[in-house]
C-alpha cells in the first residue's frame with residue numbers, strides 16, 4: 576500500500592485538483608480546501624438582525640417579525656440559514672444536488688455546523704431529520720441531498736438523526752412556478768411521520784438545502800408536531816430572497 580500522501584500527489588498529477596464550483600485550478604494554498612478561495616469569499620453570509628421566526632435578514636435594520644411571519648401560521652419555532660442563495664453558493668448547491676459532487680458536503684457542512692451550534696444554544700436539539708424526497712424522486716436522483724447534509728452534521732456534532740421518521744407520501748409538481756398560496760395548498764397531507772416513537776417529545780431540527788417561501792418546511796413541521804415532536808426548528812444552507 577502506498578502512503579495516502581504519495582497517492583494523493585500521484586492523483587494530483589493525473590487529475591489536477593480543480594474547484595468543483597468554478598472549475599479553476601487550485602493554487603497551492605487552496606489545495607487542501609474543497610472550494611477555491613475566490614468562491615469561498617463570494618459567499619454572502621446571513622447575519623443578524625433577523626426576523627426571530629424565519630430568519631429573514633435585515634441588513635442595517637432592526638430585528639422584528641417579518642410580514643410573512645405575522646400573516647402566516649408558522650409551525651416551526653425558528654428557521655436559521657447560513658448564507659444567501661445566489662452566485663457561488665447557488666452553483667455549489669446545484670452541483671451537489673443535481674450532479675452529485677459529494678465532496679461539496681464538506682463545504683456545506685462547514686457552513687451549517689456553526690449555525691447548528693448557535694441554534695443549540697437557543698433551543699433543545701435532540702434529533703436531526705432531513706426533509707424527505709418522494710420515493711420516485713429519490714430513485715431518479717439516487718440520493719437525498721438533505722440526508723447527506725444531516726449525516727455530515729451528525730458526524731460532526733454527535734447529534735443523532737432519523738432518516739425514515741418523516742416521509743413524503745405524495746408527489747408534488749415543481750413548486751417554482753406556483754404562487755405562495757398555491758404552494759402551501761399543494762403541500763397539504765404530503766408529508767407523514769412514519770415512526771412516531773423516533774420523534775415523540777423531542778426537539779427536532781429539520782434540515783434542507785434551500786429555504787424559499789418556507790412552505791415545505793412548514794408542512795413538514797406541522798406533521799412532526801402532530802406526531803408528538805416537542806418542538807421543530809429548521810436549518811438550511813441557503814435562503815432565496
Ligand SMILES: [Zn+2]
Nearest residue numbers: 594597611614
Ligand atoms: Zn472556485
Ligand SMILES: [Zn+2]
Nearest residue numbers: 626629641644
Ligand atoms: Zn419571518
